[in-house]
Ligand code: PEP
């Protein structure tokens with residue numbers, strides 16, 4: 001079925017992207033097997049609902065107005081193996097703790113969005129990976145192929161989309177159950193204390209913040225004469241890069257009593273820098289769905305291209321529809337961001353601006369025993385990009401309405417620096433990511449506390 005859009009674009013359908021130039025799509029060897037999986041996936045129940053999607057869109061619209069702040073975070077890529085209770089609970093805990101710090105610092109409600117329950121596909125800079133004279137398809141995430149360097153493991157397998165859908169459902173089921181069970185009750189932040197917060201150099205600052213929130217809550221409840229019910233529950237939304245288009249297409253549905261099509265595999269899909277060509281397949285796919293959508297913006301994004309993307313994705317200028325996630329790197333943001341802010345502002349658009357201080361700050365460092373070096377990010381560069389982002393938005397009169405991190409609730413050593421001073425030589429001790437390096441639990445909380453402090457000192461940044 002096709003739907004006409006008023007802006008003279010050709011008709012859109014969940015599969016109309018197939019007529020556009022595609023990038024980063026795996027070369028599935030058996031088209032019939034792919035089609036069978038897409039058919040099966042499109043009959044399975046949705047993972048999220050349209051009313052949750054619409055609720056997030058309303059909240060993002062408020063963030064674009066400066067009334068809320070978005071915290072988006074999680075793994076660079078989820079792995080099927082890490083779909084287990086302690087890793088999922090740890091991820092929720094760190095996002096909750098960070099959001100508590102941000103609520104406290106920003107004095108605004110925080111929207112929590114995980115990079116989870118579907119963040120399984122990765123863009124790669126080359127189609128092939130060569131080792132010792134042998135070239136095989138690059139590993140593109142657990143939903144596409146497997147990391148082992150053999151023909152069998154690297155051949156894209158459409159069945160993995162079904163495994164990914166199931167893992168996403170299991171993850172989401174556990175998250176919903178935890179939240180429903182009171183895991184995120186602000187009256188009981190001790191539920192989500194991670195063991196080693198007690199050993200952290202930031203423990204005192206964190207405990208002080210928790211106590212002050214507890215006091216405010218008790219004060220409000222004394223005034224109101226009752227428990228502040230809606231504070232018992234916090235919302236969690238899911239997001240992932242809408243990269244693997246057959247997976248997204250299969251879960252794009254119409255729902256009773258609403259017009260339009262929804263991607264019901266996630267609340268908030270985004271398009272990465274490598275696939276954000278204005279006339280490419282990914283923008284075509286995102287154009288037709290009703291979800292709020294994100295677009296990554298990098299050093300190669302020109303003001304003209306950004307406006308074209310915005311016109312295609314949001315011709316009606318619908319509040320909450322479009323989030324622009326900039327990721328330039330600490331050394332490029334001062335040069336790259338201002339012209340884009342001006343272009344979007346002068347076009348009369350009110351988008352939500354979010355800073356991803358991770359993807360422009362990746363580097364490879366030399367480490368003894370690892371000839372190819374280790375991919376890492378420095379805490380100081382991540383923080384420096386964020387601090388500049390706040391300042392650049394302040395000067396432009398725009399609002400930085402959120403942050404986007406790659407992080408984990410576990411004690412890994414993938415990014416260097418932070419309060420514990422992780423050094424290059426520590427990287428190999430607990431490096432688990434198959435793709436980009438993540439802030440560990442303590443670095444992530446420290447980052448949130450530092451941003452919160454900055455927001456508090458800078459007033460309404
Ligand atoms: C990502 O968010 O994991 C990613 C690949 O980002 P970008 O498209 O900004 O490089």
Ligand code: CO
Pocket residue numbers: 076077359406435436
């Ligand atoms: Co990444």
